Every structure is written in C-alpha cells, then in structure tokens.
Amino acid sequence: MTEKELLEKITKVTIEIKENKPDVYRNLQENPIAMPNDPNPDVNKKELEEYLKTLEGLRDN
Numbered sequence: 771m772t773e774k775e776l777l778e779k780i781t782k783v784t785i786e787i788k789e790n791k792p793d794v795y796r797n798l799q800e801n802p803i804a805m806p807n808d809p810n811p812d813v814n815k816k817e818l819e820e821y822l823k824t825l826e827g828l829r830d831n
Contacts, residue, residue, distance in 0.1 A: 771819075773815050773818060776815065776818040776819060776822055777818065779822055780818065780821060780822050780825060783822065783825040783826055783829055784798070784825060786829055787825065787828060787829050790829070791828070791829065794828050794829075798828075
C-alpha cells in the first residue's frame with residue numbers, strides 16, 4: 771500500500787470511528803499519542819501502517 775493509500779484508509783477509519791464510536795473519537799482528540807509536536811513531522815510508511823492498525827483495533831473493539 772502506498773503512503774497516499776494509507777492516509778486515505780486512515781481517514782476512512784477515523785471517520786468510521788467518529789460516526790460509530792464518538793467516545794473513542796473524543797479520546798483520540800484528547801490523547802494525540804500519534805501526533806508529534808513538530809509542525810513538519812517526518813512520518814514514514816511503517817509508522818502510518820502501525821497507526822492504521824491501532825485505529826482499526828479501536829474501531830473493531
């Protein structure tokens with residue numbers, strides 16, 4: 771999967787969480803564990819894949 775495809779999938783899963791699990795979504799906003807403080811973070815494909823897996827786990831539980 772390309773980085774663009776990963777970002778699209780992350781967006782889709784995040785929207786699903788927002789619509790179906792608002793409490794979990796609020797926690798994502800309150801606990802930005804995957805969001806670095808750097809305004810121009812270097813995020814690689816492996817990190818995107820791990821973040822997607824985390825989101826999918828939150829969505830599916």
